[in-house]
Amino acid sequence: MLFLGHGRRAANPLKVQFAEISDTGNHYEITEDSWFPDKEIRRCAPIRAHLQLVRENDSTVTLEGRLQTGVRFVCDRCLTTYDLPVDLRMRVILEYAEESLLPLPETGGTAAGPETPDTVMLDEPAVDLGDILRQQVLLSLPLKHLCRQDCRGLCPRCGVDLNVQTCNCLDQDDSSPFAVLKKLKKS
Ligand SMILES: [Zn+2]
Ligand SMILES: [Zn+2]
Known part of the structure; x- marks a missing residue:
């Protein structure tokens, strides 16, 4: 389970209110890249994301989608720069609960398997798609950077x-x- 932080910017073009989302699904094509974690990761390709949001009920929205871009790393072994294409499919459950009802973050929980979607707890009935994309990218990238497996x-x-x-x-x-x-x- 993931927890989104507070302190979002005002007038965020990627922020979607649950009330705007239909139960048959809203589609979003995203090329906006202001959410990308440029401090942590160097990007070398444009952002292309397609997301679908479906409202399950007043407090639950399912997000499914795909993100394509590319990132640039320095190989841990030979120190050359290489580009890694990113093609990420995601499925996330967005749950809104009033702050007092939020469960405490689990400590030392087990990581979710690939077939278990992530659940993101929100403290308002709205989602910042940039927050979700940033989390998904950071979680998906390898910790070890190798230009090729047998470098x-x-x-x-x-x-x-x-x-x-x-x-x-x-x-x-x-x-x-x-x-x-x-x-x-x-x-
Ligand atoms: Zn030598
Ligand atoms: Zn290498």
């Missing part, structure tokens, strides 16, 4: 990128048991 990284001795070059550092490694053997042979 060989940089040589810890001479620093060459082992994906494009080889070096002889390991052969010259004095601390390896084989180097000791070589020395013994020579003497």
